[in-house]
Amino acid sequence: MGSRAATGEEHPGRKSPTRQVQVVVRLRPCLGDAQGEQQQPCVRGVDTRTLEILSKRNRAETVQYQFDAFYGEDSTQQEVYVGSVRPVLAHVLNGQNASIFAYGPTGAGKTHTMLGNPEQPGVVPRALLDIFRMSREQCNQLGGPEWTFSISMSYLEIYQEKVLDLLETQNVDLPIREDRYKNIFIPKLKQQTINSFTEFELHFLPALQNRTTASTKLNLHSSRSHSVLLIKVVKMERTDPFRQLTGKLYLIDLAGSEDNRRTGNEGVRLKESGAINTSLFVLSKVVDALNQGLTRIPYRDSKLTRLLQDSLGGTAHSVMITNIAPEYKHYFNTLTALNFAAKSKLIINHPFTRETIQPIGECQRNWRIKAAP
Incomplete structure (x- = not known):
């Protein structure tokens, strides 16, 4: 996403090692009903990888699912982040793409x-x-000023099948393009x-207020769009051969599927949920x-x-955090989410390193692609 690098186009080159999509499940705590019960x-x-849900045919039986990690209702933001997100960041600083959604x-x-929130910061x-x-530490380890x-950011939402720039709100209904090497990018998307x-x-918090939210019967602050925060990290060598490695981190908050009979959606809310569900x-x-x-x-x-093309079956190190609710009234939504998560962990991606080299005296950079370690 975002504009292509001015120095050239990114392409996969030779075949790279495969990586399965990492799928983890987080169970939120039980909430009381209107009466507080x-x-x-x-x-x-x-255990730390396995959970079980009641069988829809017989409540006396359960069905088990196993994932890369399971975080129970007592799990903390720190545990989820350190266990499943932090390990992929090193790839971004070394010229590869990663996606957390x-x-x-x-x-x-x-x-x-x-x-x-300020007391419990998230991913x-x-x-x-x-x-x-990590960028400061790498600079010190790699020789300081050499x-x-x-680092730059872009922030967008997909609202009723339109791509909206949350950093520059005048950029609405932006097109999604693909270059000849299958890289997805969005022309005119602001890169800060x-x-x-x-x-x-300073830039993210005001942009966050531009995201479309509304109240429904199930959620007082329901996201009415999918949001994508893109962090682009370019590591540049200041001496010959002037290597440049470009990695992108996609941080994606998907809107949730909705049953309009339970949310009470009407009018605009109904149209929004239709686009989300589709x-x-x-x-x-x-x-x-x-x-x-x-x-x-x-x-x-x-x-x-289209925007997840690199995250699912593409070239990113991908982590899906599947969030579920424990209450029986959410049974079918929870079961559907678990089934989708189980299918997603079978997907294979092909990460690779994006590196350019510019020898002294040459204006044109030559692309060199490294396989993922």
């Missing part, structure tokens, strides 16, 4: 996992703090250079097509899947 749970953890039904805690602020810290880092976490907050249905079709090895993958059938 605790609801009956339908799902529980077994929160999936699950409305009200399951996706936005809390990604953003959190986004923790990742940005670590990126700035290496420099350039940031030199510190304080600068990141895009998530296409996402499920993409996952099925990838797992079946089909020739045509329907990425182009929605703006969401």
